[in-house]
Amino acid sequence: MARDDGDFDRRPDPDALLALSDKESKGKLCVFLGAAPGVGKTYAMLARAQTAKAEGVDVVVGVAETHGRLETQALLNGLETLPRRKCEYRGRIIEEFDIDAALARKPQLILIDELAHTNAPDSRHPKRWQDVEELLDAGIDVWTTLNVQHLESLADVVSRVTGVAVRETVPDRVLQKAADVILVDVTPDELLQRLKDGKVYVPETAKRATQNFFTPRNLTALRELALRRTAERVDDQMVDFLRQGAIEGPWATAERLLVCVGRDAKSEAVVRAGARLATGLNATWIALYVERAGQEERSAEVVRNVDQALRLAERLGAEIERVSGDDLAGEVLRFARRENITQIVLGRSPARPFARLMRRSLTDEILRQSTDIAVHVVVQEDGALQARRAPKLPTLSETWRGVGGAAVSVTITVLVGYVLDRWLGLANPSVIFLLPVVLCAVGLGMWSAIMAAVLSFLACDFFFFNPRYELTISQPQEFLSLLVALVVAVITAMLASKMRNYAQNMRQRSQAMQSLFEFSRKLSTITTLDDILWVSASQIQKAGGVSCVVLLMPEETGLRLAAAWPPVDQMDAGELAAARWALEKAEPAGWRTDTLPNVRFQFRPLTTARGVVAVCGIEPKTPQEPFSAATEGTIAALIEQTAIAIDRSMLVGDSVKAAALEENEKLRTILLSALSHDLRTPLTSITGAVTSLRELGEKLSPEDRKDLLLSIEEEAGRLSRFIANLLDMSRIESGGLSPRSDLVNVADVIRNVLERSRKTFSGKDTSISIAPDLPPIRGDANLLGQVLFNLIDNAHKYGGPTGVIIHARREGADVVITVTDEGPGVKAADLERIFEKFYRSGRVDGRKAGTGLGLSICRGLVKAMGGTIVAQSPAVRRRGTRIIMRFPAASLSKQGVAA
Incomplete structure (x- = not known):
């Protein structure tokens, strides 16, 4: 089926649908808009709230200012009202809206009167409309009231019309984002009558109001502004509906x-x-x-x-x-x-x-x-x-410095001119007076340069033009020459001053670029997160002349101070609240922001592709003044570089974790493979022997039954050793291994292990060589015997058909025990790796043997007893492998005590 291009063109506007989706995820705002106080905004809001409550809506009153009006007060009956937060302001207790209580209660609808209200200084937000925005973000519907003169864009218009300055304002975007705007309107005559009846203010206040703000002319103008703004809002809503529904219409060109x-x-x-x-x-x-x-x-x-x-x-x-x-x-x-x-x-x-x-x-x-x-x-x-648009004049100190510099430079030029005139006979002495003008322009600024030009004009006339030492000129061409010199000097001063400004600007930019370059170079050599944070804090402090702190949010604990320069021991509750706001909301908080502006730091989020990773706090030297454009640009660039560096560090950490997970997965696969083989092989042998005995029983000869029982015993012992190895490795890694510290006779342990190995490894040759002066050691005889047995098992497994030699001797203050085989040996690159878990380098009968746990367990047990273990290959006649263990010999005093 062919698609009509016209249908495609009439599809809904994606931006309009996205805006609609965003609105649906937040609470809805309804504004009761009026032209002036007293038109009945609060009354209308409470009346509608009573109707909503009757319909089953969860309604809560956050703030309702009745101003003593009985009919308005009566509408609060039956509505739940949140208790207000009490705070001290200028020596008296005032009540403010408690936003935390509202968020904890989280009703379906909350009523907040007087949207333009200014909160107390210790509040989270300086303005009530910011509290409303936070409630909307939390998914709570809000009804509020607003007078049209409090709209930010209309504040100057209202001031010109009424002659009253508007101090409390609300950004226009708050009204633009409202889901509904309800105009509460009365005629100026009706409002003035309400004033006379005492329904708006008390009589004394009402009388003053009718003489100033509440005049028919002012009320008519405010009413027109309210009607126009409401009409614009309705028009905006209609455009949104048309775009969302893909309804054609004459769209305005985008301005x-x-x-x-x-x-x-x-x-x-x-x-x-x-x-x-x-x-x-x-x-x-x-x-x-x-x-x-x-x-x-x-x-x-x-x-x-x-x-x-x-x-x-x-x-x-x-x-x-x-x-x-x-x-x-x-x-x-x-x-x-x-x-x-x-x-x-x-x-x-x-x-x-x-x-x-x-x-x-x-x-x-x-x-x-x-x-x-x-x-x-x-x-x-x-x-x-x-x-106030008058040009900024230099300060008194700048004036005296400029005048002094101009006077000194012109005086020196006069003296130099005298010398040159005596020796050379200057034809045009006014030329040399360009020098003090240029010097003053470059060093002291344009005002000093103009002063030098005027002084040069007078000095040249007084000292070098006839008649000398008089401020008169005898020839017209001399006056023209001086006048041209003065004009040239002034133009030169302006150009030199401009070049000075350019030089200052370029020097500032060069310093900023140098700071960014040094910072980038430092970050390129740093990978650890702590080093990045400390370098960033110190660099921001140096570049911006501010105090800098960086806070992180670890996974398990709360927000913590990670770096600060100059050092800061701790931060108060308000500062932590502002930092937490910046971290959670991804917007600045604190000094000169809309959230907790009384906090001394301004906290800015460090945002990367993975979200906000940290918060940077900046404390200015002079809280009364904002940052200059150059300082703001430098700090912003450094914070952005810091965020990138933190993200890079986290990526490195993620890659290390990924590598560790990959290695763990590899070890898990190896362990499962070893378990499947080393458990299945003896179990298969045991199962087969038991089945033969059960089914053939009496048919087997005594020798065959003996062989089967011996096979069951050997395989059960093998299975037992394997499980014991796993348990030992688990104890070593968990730190649960606590070896005894007894006097151990090494020779006795070696002999006992030799007897055990001859029974277990029948047909395999094992010999020992023990020095006669071998002292005892401190340790655990059972663990040492287990280590030696594992080494003998490993030597017979990988050493081939040749025998195993155990040698014990004394070397200085140590007892050295070696286990040597004459097998193919171990590669030099694998001498250390053979002690790693699950590492298997040798082959037995054409296949890998063992689980790779034996030597790893030996190293763990030897270290637990305070010894060391290493491998050496080749060992004998360029063949074989020798495992060398060293233990500190027990002192004589300890031997005596033990005896």
């Missing part, structure tokens, strides 16, 4: 906005204007800051303004980008074309007549060069902000 963030406080108004425009166009947007070379580190105010504007843009849903360059307009347009920007939003540049004589403003330059991108210029009406 993409770029909001330019400047260096002053006006940028926040530009960001809000860009957010409102992006919301109206349903467009994605980017907040861009272009860093001018060499200027960011010198102005803390600029760093603070830029940080606040970018953080505001991030809260409003923008992507954050930073670029660097001296041509600001060129950088903005290059970024815009690279990111497929359709509209640019920026603030109006201030009117600076002198500066505009030298160059165009940023706004004018972007308007001139932007031929294919629409440009929106935001006009700021607040005169106070305009005043």
